[in-house]
Amino acid sequence: MSRTPEAVYSRIRREVADRADVLWDVALALHADPEYAFAEHHAAALLTDELERAGLVVRREVAGMPTAFTAGSGEGPPTVALLLEYDALPGLGHACGHNLIAAAGLGATFAVHTVLDALGGAVLAVGSPAEEGGGGKALEVAAGVFNGVDAALMFHPGVYSWRRAPLTAQEQHRVGFHGRAAHPTGNPTEGIDALAALVELFNVLAALGRRLPEASHIRGIVTHGGTATNIVPEYAEGLFGLRAATSRALDDLGEQLRTCAEGVALATGTRVTVERATVRYDHFRDSEVLSERFAAHLARAGIDLTAPVPGVHLGSSDIGNVSVRLPAIHPFVAVMDADGSDHTPEFAAASASGRAREVMLAAAEALACTAADVLHSADLREEAWARHREAAAAGR
Incomplete structure (x- = not known):
């Protein structure tokens, strides 16, 4: 050379x-x-x-x-x-x-x-x-x-x-749960609590986090949790940051987030949307x-x-x-x-x-x-x- x-x-x-x-x-x-x-x-x-x-x-x-x-x-x-x-x-x-x-x-x-x-x-x-x-x-x-x-x-x-x-590779995803508003005492059975679904997603992701590989994690915050304490939230939203050692592992992590969110939506009767919220950084x-x-x-x-x-x-x-x-x-x-x-x-x-x-x-x-x-x-x-x-x- x-x-x-x-x-x-x-x-x-x-x-x-x-x-x-x-x-x-x-x-x-x-x-x-x-x-x-x-x-x-x-x-x-x-x-x-x-x-x-x-x-x-x-x-x-x-x-x-x-x-x-x-x-x-x-x-x-x-x-x-x-x-x-x-x-x-x-x-x-x-x-x-x-x-x-x-x-x-x-x-x-x-x-x-x-x-x-x-x-x-x-x-x-x-x-x-x-x-x-x-x-x-x-x-x-x-x-x-x-x-x-x-x-x-x-x-x-x-x-x-x-x-x-x-x-590491990283990106952020916005997860929104869509439910149905109701009065918690007047007609509670007609409501579908979107915030409860979002909270459940945090619980599921906490369990997932205990078995993720080195350098992989999901951290989230609540960006919208409802409009009043006397209304069952019809919409709730979280922003989740994902990191992984490689871009390929980040793809896998994104799929896991989507699977968890869809599972929670199915269990709670809500509808969920998952979308990337930021520019992706490759590893x-x-x-x-x-x-x-x-x-x-x-x-x-x-x-x-x-x-x-x-x-x-x-x-x-x-x-x-x-x-x-x-x-x-x-x-x-x-x-x-x-x-x-x-x-x-x-x-x-x-x-x-x-x-x-x-x-x-x-x-x-x-x-x-x-x-x-x-x-x-x-x-x-x-x-x-x-x-x-x-x-x-x-x-x-």
């Missing part, structure tokens, strides 16, 4: 170092002005302006989303995508460190852009809104944004430094060969990545939808110690710390060097795709 010339790596490192202050200013600007799903207007404007100023061809409002964008340079194939996230968490700001993801992706894009003359191919920065809720990357996949892309690369700040992300399928390249490049900065702890899952992300379509990486790099957690005020503060700056710059360099490897080596691309197809065929 041919090796990327050292001169290319040196140019990448120099480009990231020269832009270090600019990249950190971007990260801090995003951190100071947190914006939420599909409303990241200032973030998208800031990032696209920087990319356009560097000479990349910017397309705004891609996939029908006002805050999604792409920025390309060069001509593929091959083409490598660098992913930027920039949405925040309501009430917590950048407590997941997306300001660092955006800045690192920006820096990596700049660096690859400057070395395309030595590599050939194309680089595509993909700005993806609403990772925290809404699934910007899922919508971009469906719209064909990643068609013709050979690999998709990003990193995520965290409390662990892991080569790959153990991210993350790591491109091991590319993650190993990233880890090797990151080690140059003194940051060592390990395998994730067995049995630990860190939620879900729309990067999963990208990873089931093409080789992708999503390593975690710690910006605070493992005794903390993301989605906390402490993590939001860590995302603007000196350690965060060092991690962001090291990740930008490692992402760019990995992207250069993808563009330079046909053998690496072929190996990544071969392993990707094997994993898909096995349902992993």
Whole structure:
């Protein structure tokens, strides 16, 4: 497998170092002005302006989303995508460190852009809104944004430094029971209690949960339970979140939810509707060969990545939808110690710390060097795709 010339790596490192202050200013600007799903207007404007100023061809409002964008340079194939996230968490700001993801992706894009003359191919920065809720990357996949892309690369700040992300598949379903209203004392036998049916579904799902496989669960809330205490509820509705280790297991879990709901409806004389309420997030399928390249490049900065702890899952992300379509990486790099957690005020503060700056710059360099490897080596691309197809065929 041919090796990327050292001169290319040196140019990448120099480009990231020269832009270090600019990249950190971007990260801090995003951190100071947190914006939420599909409303990241200032973030998208800031990032696209920087990319356009560097000479990349910017397309705004891609996939029908006002805050999604792409920025390309060069001509593929091959083409490598660098992913930027920039949405925040309501009430917590950048407590997941997306300001660092955006800045690192920006820096990596700049660096690859400057070395395309030595590599050939194309680089595509993909700005993806609403990772925290809404699934910007899922919508971009469906719209064909990643068609013709050979690999998709990003990193995520965290409390662990892991080569790959153990991210589950997830979706939400809305379950509605339809009964018949009645007065509980005037004509109680004429009523069909939809709320009682919904409560019974919770009981059935609690029993089901005790025998679900690792990483699978169903959690629900009541979103509508009636209109008055002196009326038998004719309609009741719950919202249920489903997670599973793989997308195939999530399909099975969805069928189990539907079977349970239909059984409860039959037993209670109600009618039930079950529908998906959110964009589906597929499980993350790591491109091991590319993650190993990233880890090797990151080690140059003194940051060592390990395998994730067995049995630990860190939620879900729309990067999963990208990873089931093409080789992708999503390593975690710690910006605070493992005794903390993301989605906390402490993590939001860590995302603007000196350690965060060092991690962001090291990740930008490692992402760019990995992207250069993808563009330079046909053998690496072929190996990544071969392993990707094997994993898909096995349902992993």
